[in-house]
Amino acid sequence: MPELPEVETIARALEPRIRGRRILSAEFRGLRVLRGNADQTAAALAGKKIRTLRRHGKFLVFELEGDQCFVVHLGMTGKLLMNGVAGKHTHAILSLDSGMLLYDDIRQFGRLELSQGLPARVRKLGPEPLEIPVDAFAALMRKRKSRIKALLLNQSFLRGVGNIYADESLFRAGIHPLAIAARLRKDRVERLHKALTRVLREAIEAGGSSISDYVDIDGRQGSFQVKHNVYQRTGEPCVKCGNPIRRILVSQRGTHFCPKCQRR
Numbered sequence: 170m171p172e173l174p175e176v177e178t179i180a181r182a183l184e185p186r187i188r189g190r191r192i193l194s195a196e197f198r199g200l201r202v203l204r205g206n207a208d209q210t211a212a213a214l215a216g217k218k219i220r221t222l223r224r225h226g227k228f229l230v231f232e233l234e235g236d237q238c239f240v241v242h243l244g245m246t247g248k249l250l251m252n253g254v255a256g257k258h259t260h261a262i263l264s265l266d267s268g269m270l271l272y273d274d275i276r277q278f279g280r281l282e283l284s285q286g287l288p289a290r291v292r293k294l295g296p297e298p299l300e301i302p303v304d305a306f307a308a309l310m311r312k313r314k315s316r317i318k319a320l321l322l323n324q325s326f327l328r329g330v331g332n333i334y335a336d337e338s339l340f341r342a343g344i345h346p347l348a349i350a351a352r353l354r355k356d357r358v359e360r361l362h363k364a365l366t367r368v369l370r371e372a373i374e375a376g377g378s379s380i381s382d383y384v385d386i387d388g389r390q391g392s393f394q395v396k397h398n399v400y401q402r403t404g405e406p407c408v409k410c411g412n413p414i415r416r417i418l419v420s421q422r423g424t425h426f427c428p429k430c431q432r433r
Contacts, residue, residue, distance in 0.1 A: 218233065251268060321338070321339075333400050414426070
């Protein structure tokens with residue numbers, strides 16, 4: 170699933186190409202990915218000018234004139250492609266006065282929604298991990314008795330962090346994924362905050378991680394996957410100590426860590 174760095178990469182590349190442009194028409198082929206009526210949504214989008222595009226957690230928010238928002242969540246395999254060729258997995262087509270924007274999604278777990286303002290479920294997400302100060306981060310941690318890996322995946326705690334960057338951040342901070350958040354010492358919380366922000370920024374700089382389907386709006390893969398220290402490296406030697414990386418389940422999610430470098 171595209172996480173914060175992948176969605177940010179898409180937003181940064183796409184925003185200057187669509188800001189101020191007008192939607193000439195919209196077509197929805199995959200009704201499973203659309204929240205709402207296809208014909209009504211297409212009619213409402215036609216003629217609207219795009220004011221800006223921004224990321225909100227893992228969501229892409231197209232801010233339109235009239236204070237409307239067209240919100241896109243890429244799910245597991247969703248892609249936004251600029252001036253691509255529509256195919257059997259294309260479920261939405263926005264024809265702009267500057268080109269064509271396609272939404273492709275093989276597994277159709279993504280969601281598209283037109284709303285007046287930001288939808289409530291999106292507004293209720295937690296703070297941005299790249300913006301929250303360390304003191305506020307620590308204050309939130311003190312209130313949580315859940316496992317730290319599960320907490321990092323909780324979008325009401327922080328928005329945008331997923332499996333890849335939770336694992337990589339915990340490894341850099343030297344924290345076991347099953348550690349209880351509220352019991353972490355202050356210095357460990359500070360290390361985690363630093364590791365999380367660094368990992369996310371490095372991943373954005375690398376264009377995200379292309380594990381399977383992810384590409385940017387021009388079809389290019391990210392490169393941060395070559396810098397993964399633990400994610401999907403089960404059985405391989407740890408880059409720090411040489412011990413094999415282990416995989417366990419935390420909240421039904423595959424979790425990768427080094428049992429020596431990340432002791433409980």
